[in-house]
Amino acid sequence: MTIEAWLAGRAERGALGPQAERVAHLLARAPQFASYSSAREIAERAGVNVSTVVRTAQQLGFDGWPQLREALRALYLASVSSGDLPPGPASADPAAQTLRQDARNITMLNTPENLAAIRATAQAIKAARRTLIISSGSGAGPAHILSYLGTIAGHDIQLALGSSTSQVVHVARLEPGDCLITINIWRLTRTLRGLTRLARERGAVVSVLTDLRSSPLAEDADHLIVTPIEGLHAGPSLTAVVAAVQAVLSELADDGALRAFGDIQQMWQDLDLMDDQP
The missing domain is CATH 1.10.10.10 (Winged helix-like DNA-binding domain superfamily/Winged helix DNA-binding domain)
Incomplete structure (x- = not known):
């Protein structure tokens, strides 16, 4: 339990x-x-x-x-197990303690339910005409990673992290079969909850990545990924959240994604954008 x-x-x-x-x-x-x-x-x-x-x-x-x-x-x-437990709060080695806690968070992420939701989220992205990611606060970092690398992999993934009114505009464009991914860490805003429900009502497939299975967002989620976020100090640790995003991206890495990535790299080369290219 x-x-x-x-x-x-x-x-x-x-x-x-x-x-x-x-x-x-x-x-x-x-x-x-x-x-x-x-x-x-x-x-x-x-x-x-x-x-x-x-x-x-x-x-x-x-x-x-x-x-x-x-x-x-x-x-x-x-x-x-006792061997996996980091020392108590007075540890003299916070860096090592942080790494041990993050490793445990990732281990706890690796459940059959989460793996099924991760795979289903990737399939929803592949099948969607458009995928929209919404988030706020700490969730913005993992949202950027998923949007950027998913787009490089050849998928139409848009990121809406601006004002509440601009997020509404993006969600209003969703159609049946599109995909919405909501990333919420720690506190839940009314905006995220309302927009997630609106996307579901518009027929979008909704995937939620959050830190509590009892989150109100679960009510409108077709797929729910629950990530541990325990850190050493007041703020949450995002390591397991990023790991979940990377797992979704790994499911997108098919032959089409490799071709899309190759095309992007060739464009970088043609435009001479990189300082390290020959």
Whole structure:
């Protein structure tokens, strides 16, 4: 059982309010951090007050935060082998700890469900007349990678990262059989949620790459890729997100993509664009 599923099961005892949901989402996204942290540290990272952390623990069936943290840590330790665990938060080698955590995030990404969704997303791109990628915040980097390299591979992939109004214009042009890819990391904006639903209503095939299986975006997703994003500090790690994008790109790498890439390289050569060409 995943930590997210465990929390969801305990939350059935009583509906969590918006502030408590923020705490629960943090625990699911960063279980290692949460298993070491105080209630105050959890509150600061989730953007709530300490009393909300305590109330959330009680709503999940515990006497308080220490009891929830103990149960969370036991579940987290059971999910990984002791040899794979990085040291605690006081590590003197944050670079090495980061690399170990990112390696674990990529390992957790490699599930049958994610692989099926990655392959289906690539097939949707191949079959689509047009593919549109929308994102915001931290998701913009992986979105750029998928758009740029996917276009080089010969697919009509457009990127809409501007204002909400310009994103609406792009989504409004989608037709049945087109593909929308929504990349959302950490916080979900109303714009992304609304545009994802609009694309689904317009008949587009919708693929969502996000960090929580319980994301509201899942309601409108034909294909859902869930990526761990736990990092060492306040911000998320995007390594597994980029790995998921690279996996989609690998599924696009057929003979047609190789020919398209060769054509692009020849154009670069003809225009003398590269400083390293002979």
